[in-house]
Amino acid sequence: MMQPIIEAMAEHDVEAIAKLRLAAFFEGTDRTIREDMAGLHHLLGGDGFEAAFVARLAGSPVGSCLFVRNEIGPAHDVTPWLAGLVVNPAYRGKGVGSALLRAVEAHAKMAGATRLYLYTWEARRFYETLGWTAAETFEQDGGSMLLMSRRL
Numbered sequence: 189m190m191q192p193i194i195e196a197m198a199e200h201d202v203e204a205i206a207k208l209r210l211a212a213f214f215e216g217t218d219r220t221i222r223e224d225m226a227g228l229h230h231l232l233g234g235d236g237f238e239a240a241f242v243a244r245l246a247g248s249p250v251g252s253c254l255f256v257r258n259e260i261g262p263a264h265d266v267t268p269w270l271a272g273l274v275v276n277p278a279y280r281g282k283g284v285g286s287a288l289l290r291a292v293e294a295h296a297k298m299a300g301a302t303r304l305y306l307y308t309w310e311a312r313r314f315y316e317t318l319g320w321t322a323a324e325t326f327e328q329d330g331g332s333m334l335l336m337s338r339r340l
Contacts, residue, residue: 191283191287192279192287192288193243193244194241194242194244194287194291195241195242195244196239196241196242197228197231197232197241197242198232199232201249202229203221203225204248204249205240205242205274206224206228207221208249208251208252208274208276209224209252209272209274210224236299237268238254238256238257239295241255241288241291243275245279251273251274251275252272252273252274253272254271254272255269255270256268256271257269259271263326263328263333263335264305264324266337268301268304268305269305270289270293270306271306271307273285273306275288286314289315290318292304293340301340302340303339303340304338305323305335305336307333308333308334309331309333309334315336319338320336322335
């Protein structure tokens, strides 16, 4: 397996990444591909702080991760966030997610952040193996969530 190339998301990546995100995060909700694409487009212009990254294998986008000031509907008043880490199911377990995670951590550190936060439940072990620690378990939208953080 070749190493993924991690770079800033480009306009031509937005639709493919939005489709991946809808399948991973918004199944069964009323979120549309247009809404997700609009959110990603907002990050493309960027202010130099927030950023969207894409992982490519053989030129094709296979994953994405975001660095944002505010998480969608946050239950905690903390910032900044690693959000929306998603990898095409065919490429999971091959280092794509950890490469994306490290790229966001490096960007956050360069942007002056000293700590980064994320929400997860299913991927807790993945993040723990990469140095993240559980801060708090809470209920949101009828399900259990975990706030995690990492000092940069």
